[in-house]
Amino acid sequence: MRHLLSAAELGAEEATSLLDTADTLKRTLLGREVRKLPTLRGRTVLTMFYESSTRTRVSFEIAGKWMSADVINVSSSGSSTSKGESLRDTALTLSAAGADCVIVRHPASGAAHRLSGWLDETGTQVVNAGDGMHEHPTQALLDAATLRERLGGLDGRRIAIVGDLLHSRVARSNVHLLRTLGAEVVLVAPPTLVPMGARQWGAEVTGDLDAELPGLDAVMMLRVQAERMDGAFFPSAREYSLSYGMNEARLARLPEHAVVLHPGPMLRGMEIASRVADSPSAAVAEQVRNGVHVRMAVLYHLLAGEEVTA
Amino acid sequence: MTQGENAPASRVLLKDVRPYGEGEPVDLLVADGRIAEIGAGPDVEVDEVVHGEGAVLLPGFVDLHTHLREPGREDAETVESGAVAAALGGYTAVFAMANTDPVADNAVVVEHVWRRGRELGLVDVHPVGAVTVGLRGTQLAELGTMARSAARVRVFSDDGHCVDDPLVMRRALEYTSAFGGVVAQHAEDPRLTVRAQAHEGANAARLGLTGWPAPAEESIVARDCMLAAHTAGALHVCHASSSGTADFLRWWKAGDHAGTVSAEVTPHHLLLTDELLAGYDPVHKVNPPLRTDDDVHALRGALAEGTLDCVATDHAPHAEQDKDCEWSAARPGMLGLQTALGVVLRTMVEPGLLDWRGLARVMSERPARIAGLTDQGRPVAEGEPANLVLVDDEHRWTVRAAELASIATNTPYEGMELPGRVRATLSHGRLTVRDGVVAREGAGH
Numbered sequence: 063m064r065h066l067l068s069a070a071e072l073g074a075e076e077a078t079s080l081l082d083t084a085d086t087l088k089r090t091l092l093g094r095e096v097r098k099l100p101t102l103r104g105r106t107v108l109t110m111f112y113e114s115s116t117r118t119r120v121s122f123e124i125a126g127k128w129m130s131a132d133v134i135n136v137s138s139s140g141s142s143t144s145k146g147e148s149l150r151d152t153a154l155t156l157s158a159a160g161a162d163c164v165i166v167r168h169p170a171s172g173a174a175h176r177l178s179g180w181l182d183e184t185g186t187q188v189v190n191a192g193d194g195m196h197e198h199p200t201q202a203l204l205d206a207a208t209l210r211e212r213l214g215g216l217d218g219r220r221i222a223i224v225g226d227l228l229h230s231r232v233a234r235s236n237v238h239l240l241r242t243l244g245a246e247v248v249l250v251a252p253p254t255l256v257p258m259g260a261r262q263w264g265a266e267v268t269g270d271l272d273a274e275l276p277g278l279d280a281v282m283m284l285r286v287q288a289e290r291m292d293g294a295f296f297p298s299a300r301e302y303s304l305s306y307g308m309n310e311a312r313l314a315r316l317p318e319h320a321v322v323l324h325p326g327p328m329l330r331g332m333e334i335a336s337r338v339a340d341s342p343s344a345a346v347a348e349q350v351r352n353g354v355h356v357r358m359a360v361l362y363h364l365l366a367g368e369e370v371t372a
Numbered sequence: 373m374t375q376g377e378n379a380p381a382s383r384v385l386l387k388d389v390r391p392y393g394e395g396e397p398v399d400l401l402v403a404d405g406r407i408a409e410i411g412a413g414p415d416v417e418v419d420e421v422v423h424g425e426g427a428v429l430l431p432g433f434v435d436l437h438t439h440l441r442e443p444g445r446e447d448a449e450t451v452e453s454g455a456v457a458a459a460l461g462g463y464t465a466v467f468a469m470a471n472t473d474p475v476a477d478n479a480v481v482v483e484h485v486w487r488r489g490r491e492l493g494l495v496d497v498h499p500v501g502a503v504t505v506g507l508r509g510t511q512l513a514e515l516g517t518m519a520r521s522a523a524r525v526r527v528f529s530d531d532g533h534c535v536d537d538p539l540v541m542r543r544a545l546e547y548t549s550a551f552g553g554v555v556a557q558h559a560e561d562p563r564l565t566v567r568a569q570a571h572e573g574a575n576a577a578r579l580g581l582t583g584w585p586a587p588a589e590e591s592i593v594a595r596d597c598m599l600a601a602h603t604a605g606a607l608h609v610c611h612a613s614s615s616g617t618a619d620f621l622r623w624w625k626a627g628d629h630a631g632t633v634s635a636e637v638t639p640h641h642l643l644l645t646d647e648l649l650a651g652y653d654p655v656h657k658v659n660p661p662l663r664t665d666d667d668v669h670a671l672r673g674a675l676a677e678g679t680l681d682c683v684a685t686d687h688a689p690h691a692e693q694d695k696d697c698e699w700s701a702a703r704p705g706m707l708g709l710q711t712a713l714g715v716v717l718r719t720m721v722e723p724g725l726l727d728w729r730g731l732a733r734v735m736s737e738r739p740a741r742i743a744g745l746t747d748q749g750r751p752v753a754e755g756e757p758a759n760l761v762l763v764d765d766e767h768r769w770t771v772r773a774a775e776l777a778s779i780a781t782n783t784p785y786e787g788m789e790l791p792g793r794v795r796a797t798l799s800h801g802r803l804t805v806r807d808g809v810v811a812r813e814g815a816g817h
Contacts, residue, residue, distance in 0.1 A: 171569075257576070259578070263577075
């Protein structure tokens with residue numbers, strides 16, 4: 063693997079191999095007093111976050127540190143970026159300074175693709191930690207890891223992704239990866255939050271969450287930002303919550319084994335009721351835990367370039 | 373409106389050329405800026421001879437939509453570099469858009485651009501005047517003053533911005549009708565295109581780019597046609613990009629309406645689609661955006677049948693730093709002057725949608741009429757102004773940005789092979805291009 067830019071480019075074999083590596087790492091670290099592997103000693107990993115993020119940045123940082131890589135965080139506000147330096151120059155500078163891998167989050171869709179093009183000749187590898195409304199591949203991997211654990215596998219499973227599909231990179235990455243791994247995906251949202259052309263993604267699209275509930279193995283709730291109301295995407299938070307929120311009544315209509323996922327940060331009371339978020343069906347904390355192992359696996363596959371053997 | 377008239381008169385013999393690609397090759401004598409004789413004998417005394425070897429002779433091309441970037445962004449293009457590119461592209465007249473810095477919303481700026489064009493004498497440079505002050509869409513610019521200036525502005529446009537306020541658009545159409553002006557509208561409803569980055573459809577959805585829906589163009593086109601009819605004004609629709617726009621214009625033109633409506637299409641909308649966006653290279657970012665294969669074919673059909681009147685390049689040079697960046701930060705636009713002929717040959721002439729007469733119509737005659745030029749887009753006939761282009765139709769060439777005359781290099785056709793080469797261009801009887809090289813007096817080029 064040269065770079066990790068999108069879930070769309072991951073084949074079933076490669077994705078499964080990444081998830082297997084994450085499982086192996088998780089088992090290896092389980093119960094250890096010192097959670098540190100020497101695998102990436104001497105390698106330099108930079109995180110470049112042009113958007114605020116707590117969980118993703120911390121998750122990557124921990125993943126790198128548990129593998130003994132030197133992890134350095136570059137924040138866009140304290141760097142040359144705030145002086146007007148272009149993304150290209152920033153990337154080339156960090157590469158020249160010795161970065162083996164750059165983990166980038168950027169508000170522009172395609173930013174990671176552009177970076178990979180500029181850095182291709184330098185040998186610096188790029189991980190997309192979220193680019194605009196395009197993709198967030200490690201989120202999809204950690205969701206898949208969590209679902210594999212809970213459901214025993216993804217093949218033939220029916221999974222709903224509910225919420226702001228239009229602006230969501232999490233949704234795009236998950237549609238690709240879940241389908242690659244054999245799951246059926248149904249997209250649920252008010253039509254105003256479904257991108258034109260989403261019907262060509264190979265997933266079903268519906269506006270009726272309640273009709274889907276009994277047939278689902280998992281529900282992935284997406285955050286709905288309140289500022290979306292300014293764009294007239296829906297009339298009110300209350301109406302959204304009534305139509306698309308995961309509340310206790312809806313939870314009760316899901317099959318017993320069904321899992322509720324949320325990539326966070328959650329808006330309790332909006333897209334997910336507090337009691338649902340804290341229920342045994344919800345896997346929010348596991349998602350975060352698995353995020354570290356999945357990101358370790360990604361760094362391992364990129365920087366060490368071989369499979370882990372247990 | 374004759375430019376370059378300060379140049380010394382010369383006699384040029386075009387040997388073995390085929391007007392409109394028809395019949396046997398003939399010799400054509402140009403003298404005193406006009407076509408003096410078709411079928412001239414071999415013994416006439418001339419200053420220069422161009423050996424056509426059967427190349428196709430057409431009226432020089434007229435581009436209603438060019439961004440020359442001067443004043444303000446001379447790091448991307450100047451009147452001079454743009455004029456060279458235009459001449460090499462076979463153009464004898466270009467209309468320089470008003471979105472410069474400062475904006476061409478007053479007589480001082482339009483006269484500067486016009487004078488630079490005259491000094492160079494390569495191509496007639498007609499400045500387009502802004503419709504509104506600062507392109508802000510609220511207050512009419514001094515349209516009459518620009519019309520009365522030395523530049524004699526007749527085409528007005530806020531291109532880059534839509535004159536979206538219907539009342540301002542109505543007033544512009546009414547006001548310019550007093551002096552035969554035409555309002556060239558960049559049709560884009562700003563409320564429907566907030567932060568828009570790409571054609572709204574499957575590709576934008578997949579790439580996570582905010583959609584630019586076709587109805588944002590179509591609704592403004594429909595509204596403006598109705599306003600043009602109501603005011604008996606002259607509307608020109610810039611860069612029609614969607615099949616819906618073509619469908620509406622076909623229906624509208626079939627009716628009996630007051631006012632006049634014309635429309636242009638760009639070469640890139642005749643060839644390129646939003647499939648090219650997959651790598652996020654902003655060289656493919658343009659406004660209106662590249663759309664689908666269906667749109668491309670609808671636009672070709674509409675141009676062939678005359679629903680769309682002409683081809684205009686929307687030549688839009690941008691400095692490297694404005695393109696070598698992330699998609700959303702990049703400026704929209706692409707080079708077009710030197711590739712327009714090749715793209716139109718490839719998309720319209722080679723498939724049989726247009727013949728050479730048709731090409732002359734959409735590249736020269738119609739745009740000249742829309743802009744009210746009397747010395748351009750004229751027939752290749754004795755006594756007519758010698759604004760001509762000689763096209764080697766057998767020749768194919770590979771586009772290399774570094775070899776184009778523009779200062780900027782943002783061509784989407786890099787590495788593409790295109791048919792047709794401009795062998796010679798004559799502006800008011802004088803060779804501005806010969807053997808594919810720009811000819812400038814004393815300039816050593």
